Amino acid sequence: MAVKVLVVDDSGFFRRRVTEILKSDPTIEVVGTASNGAEAVEKVSALKPDVVTMDYEMPVMDGITAVRKIMARSPTPVLMFSSLTHEGARVTLDALEAGAVDFLPKNFEDISRNTDKIKRVLCDRVKTVARSMRRSAAPATQAGPRPTASRLGAAAPAASQQAGAPARPVVYNRGAAKHKLLAIGTSTGGPVALQKVLTELPANFPTPIVLIQHMPATFTHAFAERLNRLCKITVKEAQDGDRLQPGVALLAPGGKQMMIDSRGGVVRILPGDERLNYKPCVDITFGSAANAFGGKVLAVVLTGMGADGRDGARLLKSKGATVWAQDQASCVIYGMPMAIVNANLADAVLSLDDIPSRLVEAI
Structure with a gap:
């Protein structure tokens, strides 16, 4: 089953490039895009993607607010794009605390050059997050009950x-x-x-x-x-x-x-x-x-x-x-x-x- 992804960014260029990179992997399907956080919240509810890629700075509603609303309404793994600055770090940590799963550096130069490395990193990260979430959501009959600590002396x-x-x-x-x-x-x-x-x-x-x-x-x-x-x-x-x-x-x-x-x-x-x-x-x-x-x-x-x-x-x-x-x-x-x-x-x-x-x- 293909991993369904919603791409969220206020930059039309970035949305297109991320979409093209993800579509280059036959096991990933981009089910939609959004240009701001409010649109993202609505599309997550409507399209039910497996993973959302999310920018932080967007009009109407920023990425952190959007993550909080998505987690409250339709919990979905969110992969944040972050600038490699001190402010970018602070914002990314806020996003992770709000419920985002992971982050990737937002580097326009790498995205523009369409390098094999950025393709591999982005596609692999999306698929790994999706696989992990599917496994953690599996019924107890498949994944077993949640482990709880046993008494002292149990075997490893x-x-x-x-x-x-x-x-x-x-x-x-x-x-x-x-x-x-x-x-x-x-x-x-x-x-x-x-x-x-x-x-x-x-x-x-x-x-x-x-x-x-x-x-x-x-x-x-x-x-x-x-x-x-x-x-x-x-x-x-x-x-x-x-x-x-x-x-x-x-x-x-x-x-x-x-x-x-x-x-x-x-x-x-x-x-x-x-x-x-x-x-x-x-x-x-x-x-x-x-x-x-x-x-x-x-x-x-x-x-x-x-x-x-x-x-x-x-x-x-x-x-x-x-x-x-x-x-x-x-x-x-x-x-x-x-x-x-x-x-x-x-x-x-x-x-x-x-x-x-x-x-x-x-x-």
């Missing part, structure tokens, strides 16, 4: 579990050794998930935290500022040489890699390696944490597409560390956590709602 999910199937949840054994670092990795859906987790941690949270969120360089500073404003703990974009401190969360800067110094006291910020798909990369930070702290790490993998974090989690587990994964039912995209579960690396599979309280219990 089997590695042979089929992709997309909900994992059998377990919870962390509080009798384990005290953790010296909390490391959280995430991608699509991560900004809202991280906000949910971090805002519920107390100001006296006793363990240093490192955060790895797939995000452009111009976004991470704005995201750290937003989290710091909302949280009781301190959140800041990491800088080279920052010390790990209790109750302080260091967010890996976009376009770079964050590593834990082998002596365990500071973070190192290194240039992004072009050979790596992700900058920042969860595997890189997790791996360095394993070398620095061994089994004294609690790593959490939240919502996101792909499998970043799996190799780093495997190294952490080899050192005796603890790894948690977000459950399918509460993920925006069940990709990164599923990779952890299917590799039999998860000590716990938890709903997003349960993770903050479990962290307080465990640390």
Whole structure:
């Protein structure tokens, strides 16, 4: 079945180019376009697309207001187009909080050149979002009931579990050794998930935290500022040489890699390696944490597409560390956590709602 898309933008040129790019994929059908937010809200109700691509700055009704109305009337996955500026980052974060699933940089030059890369990125993102939403909306007879935390001592999910199937949840054994670092990795859906987790941690949270969120360089500073404003703990974009401190969360800067110094006291910020798909990369930070702290790490993998974090989690587990994964039912995209579960690396599979309280219990 083709993925049905509604394209929303006040620029006629941009609407045409996005439509042409999406139509180049035979598995995608553009069912309509809209030139402002109010028109988008009406067309979502009438056309029932699987995914909406949405601009922010539009006449009559802006993109964030349109997202809120769509989520209230006809909940539909929305992919925002964002400018790569500090203001664009702020607006995009507002849109994600309003209910948008993900975002892509709005680059007129790339769209105009009609590069194969922009075609692949846009079409793949639309299809991934649509697949994830269809799976999360499947009846319980197909996808299984929503997982809930079991009692202590339950077995870890089997590695042979089929992709997309909900994992059998377990919870962390509080009798384990005290953790010296909390490391959280995430991608699509991560900004809202991280906000949910971090805002519920107390100001006296006793363990240093490192955060790895797939995000452009111009976004991470704005995201750290937003989290710091909302949280009781301190959140800041990491800088080279920052010390790990209790109750302080260091967010890996976009376009770079964050590593834990082998002596365990500071973070190192290194240039992004072009050979790596992700900058920042969860595997890189997790791996360095394993070398620095061994089994004294609690790593959490939240919502996101792909499998970043799996190799780093495997190294952490080899050192005796603890790894948690977000459950399918509460993920925006069940990709990164599923990779952890299917590799039999998860000590716990938890709903997003349960993770903050479990962290307080465990640390």
